[in-house]
Amino acid sequence: MNMKKNAPCVVLLAAALTWSSVVPAFAAGSVPATPPASPPTPSTPVTPPPTTEPPDDGARPSDALTIGTGPALGQVKVNGDSYFELKNVTMLAEQKGKTVTFTVSVRNESSTDLLFIDYWVRLRTKSGNEITVRLMPQDQEKNKITAKSVEDINFYASVNGTTELTDLVFEFIEWDFSQPNFERKIGEVAVPADYTIVTPANDSHVIDMVGTEVKTSVKKVFTTKNDENYSPTVVLNMENVGNRAAAVPAYQYLLRTNEGYMYPLDAKKDKELVINPQVNEEIELSGSVPVTVSTEGWQLIIVQEAAEPKINIPIAYFQLPALSDLGEVATGVEHNFSNEDGTYTARLNSFQRVPFEDQDILNANITLINKGSEALPIPELTGYYMLDDAVKVEAQLIKTDKTIGLAKGAEASFQFVGKMPYTYQFSTVKLVLEEKTGEDETEELLEFAQSSELLGIPYMNVGEIYKVSSLGRNASYSVRSVTTYPGDTVDIFTVQMDATNLEQRFSDVSKLVAQLKAPDGTVYPATIAEIKNKVSPDATALLFLSTTLPKGLPTTNMNVMIGEAVTEDRYTGAEDKPDAYVNAAAFWLPAEDTTVKDNLLDVDLLPYSISINRINTWLSKDQLKLTFDYELKKQLFSEANMEGRKLVIGFEDEMGNKSFTREFDFKDFEAPDATESDVQSDENINKLRLGKHVAVKLIESDQDLIFNMETLKTYKVSIYDSFQGQKKLLASKKIDWFSTTD
Known part of the structure; x- marks a missing residue:
């Protein structure tokens, strides 16, 4: 919850x-x-x-x-x-x-x-x-x-x-x-x-740090504030006072x-930060704290x-130390500029530096406001970034609000996206806002400056909701749960997120870019199962984010970052490939529920749940029949994409006489072509359907099992959640052969 x-x-x-x-x-x-x-x-x-020598990993x-x-x-x-x-x-x-x-x-x-x-x-x-x-x-x-x-x-x-x-x-x-x-x-x-x-x-x-002394201190603390949260930035200084290099571990910062x-707090540092003797390194830590605290x-x-x-x-x-006064920071401050059409008010809403593939993205969110008495056209804006007043980075204008003009009192938002090597460090960044006045001519309008330490993104604590306010695309996002599907060599890690349509009309779920960040700074791109249908007003879609992680990698203290995907100068369409993203936010992830239920009732298969009871076994000379009743229910989500997910029912005799598994595709649970033959009691079922169903059978051919009658004592029926062929055990019940459970 x-x-x-x-x-x-x-x-x-x-x-x-x-x-x-x-x-x-x-x-x-x-x-x-x-x-x-x-x-x-x-x-x-x-x-x-005796001990076994650990493997060289x-x-x-x-x-x-x-x-x-x-x-x-x-x-x-x-x-x-x-x-x-x-x-x-x-x-x-x-x-x-x-x-x-x-x-x-x-x-x-x-x-x-x-x-x-x-x-x-x-x-x-x-x-x-x-x-x-x-x-x-x-x-x-x-x-x-x-x-x-x-x-x-x-x-x-x-x-x-x-x-x-x-x-x-x-x-x-x-x-x-x-x-x-x-x-x-x-x-x-x-x-x-x-x-x-x-x-x-x-x-x-x-x-x-493993024999090397590192003198650590807090250099300074900044914070910004909105109606809901403080966004603190802590600058941590580490000085190697030893005589050997020190590798900084993947610490948790709280x-x-x-x-x-x-x-x-999320650490902005290299994955493998090594501090040489007599060298200082600074680590920027960012997070979110409710304003009620x-x-x-x-x-x-x-x-x-x-x-x-x-x-x-x-x-x-x-x-x-005491928090720095950030009243002079440009974010949220309004500035006026004029051209031949009239006077405009510009406000810098956010300034972000975020990872994307093998680069970093600089992104500034600008709002233009018409505070005059007459409508104004949208100026032909351009812009670029200056790093430390020395290095120029070209910026692409993204027209996130589709509008052709500004009525009296109206406003419209724009994004400026620039790309740079993720390894490049700088102290200050400046967005230079210009208007195109001729084919090769521009006129400077405004400058917005920011310290690199404040190029953060909002961090949502567990249970918090992130709202995106964009004309025609108002939505909110929150993390519901996480699941690990273990494999032989890699694990598949998934994040389940709620996406709620805050528009007054049916709307597509925005195409997102998502990536997971580990405490050591490693970024893992995530895939999002696309929601293909529009979502009704105030309805919630379930987003399924997945990525592949090294086998056994701890997922505690990870965060997931999402942003609205853009291609060239617009939001990414259904068939487009994103080349950047805007309006980014990060979510701290809840602890994973690793409990294995000892019964088969109300087993959570988000967005479904299943209960299996009245389980019985029947054996003939060449067949094993497992009979049971089940009820399959769905939570109230408007849309979800279940591609790649399967429910697996496993059967295993205590003495190893017999074992088998059956897979049931999630996409069949509420398929429009459902027929009674899929669930009738005298068939070996291969599909599960929503609702209550009685005396369904799983039939296995076996010529030899009947000869092991005297060793058939107990067996287990297990339920797994499977994704892309890797499965997680959710529930398992031990049952006596030839008895019927409640």
Whole structure:
């Protein structure tokens, strides 16, 4: 269900982490909250279970986990001058509970090796609740701390949503057979009441990027505002203060408000940003925050998603400085110009830089207004862009409003589209608006200037609606859900969007350009199943966007960008190929529903749902009949394109005696040529239809199954949603042979 527009509480992180109920062995990186029955012998390494060497997947250094640097909280003496130091204690709120991470710095000042396996750190709350602690994957082999050296060992834990950092107490123990519970407490460190993990505004935080220190700070913060949202831009500066190059991971960037709401920010950076020693790089972060939320006390949080274990690791927290005053920015400001026909008012509505294929598009949306008492003709406008007052980029005029003149009080919108290499960087951009006065002559009318940091697009948080106001093409768009169809080598990822016709007449759904952007900056073009029929006023069409992703690529924290397609100087027609797009907006995607139902009732197949019951099996000497009733319903959408989608019913015997699948094309669900023979009870059905149907049969030929009667105990009937040959399991029910379900 979509959230209400501008609802302030927006869930941003991936779906809540799930934790295994089985506690791993100590050598595998975890110690239970209660001591083991037979603890390891002190100073004797525990042999870990055999492991399989991970495949060489070409992972870059930026795929490794990075670590922030938080304050030291205290020390616990081990022996002599050796000690443990607790530092970098952080906490991140998730959808369910919170994730705690911390670092134990082991300083061995003795003349012999120190084995960390002789020790452990326990975590509890001040009220006495014990919390399971686990080692970070990259530190599970760290045990021997050589003489006169220091080793940092990193841990994580999961706590409930009410636990705060100041509730935590860290106990350090040494395994000791002479003790009743085989352990001896050597000290503890409690988190003090004044402890904070937030870097003050105008200060820096050092991030350890796999052995290279990168000093990170917030350089400045801008924001623009409309009736519904703030559109903040945070400029993050990263300075490599180490002596080796540092690869910046695909971090998640979150804006946290004073009320605790968190909103994702999109990073404008190269896919593989590498910072060389003693070099600064700036990363621009853009997002959207409802105007109902206070701007006081905003924070920036940097998070890294770990693939194993699947947790979100907080890297750094920054207090954002006060927001800059953007009153002088050209957007929304009206300017007058005159020609021999009269006086016009021009307003710059938006200035965008967006990706398209192997280039970037510069796009300015201009509105001309007639505030005079008489009608005015549309001037023959031209224009171009100037980058840093030095580089000229030609601009194509797109007449998005089809009008031949401006009546008194009327207005019309125009777009200027320019193309440039996506790798080219600049600081300022200027749109020079001109009027053509002769065959090769132009006269300059106005200039609109903008900083490159503000060439953003609106970002819609989960559940928000984006409205496009264009003469004859008023519409709204919102994301409904996402689905992954896994494959052997690639995954097909789809986004389901609502497109509502806000016109007062039947209208075509605008042809769109769509692309998905991953956190590392990679852009994946998406295909949209074309809606071929017109949509009635206030009716909603279901758009089906799809793209192919590398197998197993995480889709959390992706966003989808859409824009109205244009070809040459007009909106793209049905048979045209887009060469640009305008009126772009990005949508943060909701978490995917990965639940597999354990029954076959009300299974969601957007825009349909199906219920299957009264399932029965019947066996003869050469046939298996699966009989069932079903009801197929459709949600209230005016139009949808179901090309490539199929419903798959799977049958699988528990002992492997028999399995088969049947596919049913979505396009047949409400085909106009439906006949009774398609669903009559004595036929082997090959099509499903809307409505209720009883005693339909799937018939499979099998000469040998009857000879396995005594091993036929249970079987499963499963429902899959299939797209382009790849399918996702939605529901599965275990059934006894020859019985009839409810």
